[in-house]
Each structure stands twice: as structure tokens, then as C-alpha cells.
Amino acid sequence: MQLQEKIKQLADKYFDEVVKLRRTIHANPELAFEEHETSKLVADTLEKQGISVKRGVAKTGIIGTLKGNSKGKTIALRSDMDALPILEATGLPFASKNQGRMHACGHDAHTAIGLGAAMILSELKDELHGEVRFLFQPSEEKNPGGAPFMIEDGALDGVDEIYGLHVIAQHDAGTIGFCEGEMMASADELYITIKGRSGHGARPHFTVDPIVTSAQVILALQTLISRNIDPFKQGVITIGSIHGGFAPNIIPEDVKLVGTLRSMTKEWREYAHIRVKEITEGICSAMGATCEVLIDKGYPVLRNEPSKTIFAEECARELFGSDNVFQAERLMGAEDFAYYLEKVPGTFYRLGIRNLKKGITADIHNDHFDIDESALKTGIAMQAYLAVKALQR
Numbered sequence: 001m002q003l004q005e006k007i008k009q010l011a012d013k014y015f016d017e018v019v020k021l022r023r024t025i026h027a028n029p030e031l032a033f034e035e036h037e038t039s040k041l042v043a044d045t046l047e048k049q050g051i052s053v054k055r056g057v058a059k060t061g062i063i064g065t066l067k068g069n070s071k072g073k074t075i076a077l078r079s080d081m082d083a084l085p086i087l088e089a090t091g092l093p094f095a096s097k098n099q100g101r102m103h104a105c106g107h108d109a110h111t112a113i114g115l116g117a118a119m120i121l122s123e124l125k126d127e128l129h130g131e132v133r134f135l136f137q138p139s140e141e142k143n144p145g146g147a148p149f150m151i152e153d154g155a156l157d158g159v160d161e162i163y164g165l166h167v168i169a170q171h172d173a174g175t176i177g178f179c180e181g182e183m184m185a186s187a188d189e190l191y192i193t194i195k196g197r198s199g200h201g202a203r204p205h206f207t208v209d210p211i212v213t214s215a216q217v218i219l220a221l222q223t224l225i226s227r228n229i230d231p232f233k234q235g236v237i238t239i240g241s242i243h244g245g246f247a248p249n250i251i252p253e254d255v256k257l258v259g260t261l262r263s264m265t266k267e268w269r270e271y272a273h274i275r276v277k278e279i280t281e282g283i284c285s286a287m288g289a290t291c292e293v294l295i296d297k298g299y300p301v302l303r304n305e306p307s308k309t310i311f312a313e314e315c316a317r318e319l320f321g322s323d324n325v326f327q328a329e330r331l332m333g334a335e336d337f338a339y340y341l342e343k344v345p346g347t348f349y350r351l352g353i354r355n356l357k358k359g360i361t362a363d364i365h366n367d368h369f370d371i372d373e374s375a376l377k378t379g380i381a382m383q384a385y386l387a388v389k390a391l392q393r
Helices: 003-027 035-047 107-123 148-154 210-221 265-288 306-320 337-343 373-392
Strands: 052-057 061-067 070-080 127-136 160-172 176-177 179-185 187-195 235-243 252-261 289-295 302-304 323-325 347-354
Touching: 003 035, 003 070, 003 107, 003 306, 003 373, 035 107, 061 148, 070 107, 070 187, 070 337, 070 373, 107 127, 107 160, 107 252, 107 347, 107 373, 127 148, 127 323, 127 373, 148 210, 148 337, 160 176, 160 289, 160 306, 160 337, 176 306, 187 210, 187 265, 210 235, 210 252, 210 265, 235 265, 252 265, 265 289, 302 306, 302 347, 306 323, 306 347, 306 373, 337 347, 347 373
Parallel strands: 070 127, 070 160, 160 347, 176 323
Antiparallel strands: 052 061, 061 127, 176 347, 179 302, 187 252, 187 289, 235 252
């Protein structure tokens, strides 16, 4: 029997169990670095498959190790486990039992897929020419992310290649998408405090107005995109929060701005950091105000290694046919899988979960988000097939 058919049959065999795992995890969501019950479920499930388990990695992470019967490379498969602080509104029978917490980004599916792939691969142990390492990571949703702490705790020691996936609501269940090179942006948080001199709103000439100054700063920061970045490159700056003042006739002492800065290149990211400070300080100086600018550096640019991406796409075509493979678009969202790719070659790909007939269309981070669970079968087969094929090369 060909490997593709063998893996598809095993995916069928374990599908119901994977669905059950996904629903259990979905009903019991846990936030970043609080994934204690999820971590226990993952570890216990892996050990039942005869997989060696290391608990307490990066606080609540898990590393599972499956060694084949012959020596070779080490391939890592990553899954993230944390949920979001969202009040679920899906009405599902397995909806969140934890008020104000929800798996609205598909990490319940990612974790279940990682476990399903482990089940398949444990049955194919004799065909593994090397080692498969299963990384179940905490805190993908919260900067600085769990990935760098997993790396510090040895998750990538001896790893030759790494593969990961993320669900996407814009493509149908059963489809898989790939993108060579830069796929997702870096993400930095901006915290700006503009300090003026308070006073009466009817006598602004006796004050230094931080509200007017902040308006000038907000507009000027947009020139980072319109005038400082190559038009063929990608970048975003958004001020998402403004706090200042408390009465209609009082000019406040200060205004606080909070925003996000996204980039697709390391070089422009570094330049943008400089320009944010220059623009803010320059305008404040011209207006007679002062400022404090803090840039909290977040996830780096996620860059898929081209040859590993081509290899993974070929695996998907072999397994599911070309009609089920799409070109994944570059997104200005961020992912801490980028940290792994800075250390080890690999690729991060998309798994479609949409089903128009069932009304499963809500995007991630939405309180109505759900998945077509048939995509779980696609995910476990793909991750397992990737690992076996990568070890055979």
C-alpha cells in the first residue's frame, strides 16, 4: 500500500478521536501560560501512544519525542494551545465553559491536529528514518509569545526542519495554502505619552495642548507608510487607543497613545522604529510639548524557507491533489512561529476551515468563530505525511 493511502486510512481511523479532543479543548479554553489542563490532556494522550513526553517546558508547554527504528534527521511539528479573552457567542453544545475565554483562533484545532498526527506516526514508527518531535506551545497570542521560551528550554536542540499550520476562514475545509518567503509581519507595540501644560479650554494660549499635539503626531506617523516605505514593500502603523482629558473645558496635562507597527522586512522595521521617535519628538518640540516613546518589540517577520515550502506544497499535492492547494496570501498579522524559523528551516502553512453551506464563515478572533471539523482530518494527514516524507529525504 502506498504511503499516501496508508496515512489517509489512519486519518480516517483517528478522526472521531481527534474531533472529541478538539471539542474537549474548545470547551475548556485557557489563556497564555495558564494551559494547565490542556497541557495535561496533551501529555497523557501522547503517553498513551507510547511517545516520550517532557512536561513543564516554557511553563506549560509539552515536548513529545517519537524515535523511528533507524537513525536520521529530526523533524519538529508545532501546535499552539492558548485561547483568547473573548466571550463566546457560538451557541455550540461544546462552547466554552470558562466565562470570557474562547478558542477563537483555532488553537484547539491545532492542538487536536498535533495529537492526531502523533497517533498516525506512532503506527508508522517502523517507517520513520529518524525522530519526530511534537512541540505543544503555550502563549502564541500574547507578546513575547511562548516560542522563544520553548527554544530556551531546548525545543529545537538537534532539530533539522520544522513545520506548522494555522487555520484560515477565507478558504474551504480540506484545502491547504503555501507561501514562500515572507508570509507574516513583525508586530511591535507603540506606547506614546505626550505631555503638555494643562489649563482652561477658553484660554489655550496659556497652555500647551497635548490633544492638538497628539492629533498632529497621529497624522504625521501615517507618512511612515505613504512616504518612508518603498511602495512595493508592506507596512502598517495603527494608533488603536487615545486617552486624554476628562472635561469639555479643560485642556489636559497629557495624552496617551497606543498602537501597533507592522513590517514585512527587518530593515524597514528597524528604520521605522527610528522614524516613530523622530516624528513624535520633532512635532512635540515644535508644539512646545514633550514626549515619551516606548516601542515594545514583538514577533519578528515570519519567513518561510523556499525549498521547504516547495517540498511541503508537493506533499500536499501528492496527498490531496492540486485542486485542494492554494497560494496563501501574505498577511500583516503576526505569529511567533517566526522565532522557530529564525533558528531552523521549515514552513508555516494555511489550513482552510470554511463551510458556506453550514454557515461557518466567521474570521478568527470573532466571538462566532468555528471550524468545519472535516478539516481536522486534512490537518492530521498532512502533518503526518510531511514528517514521514521529510525523514525519507
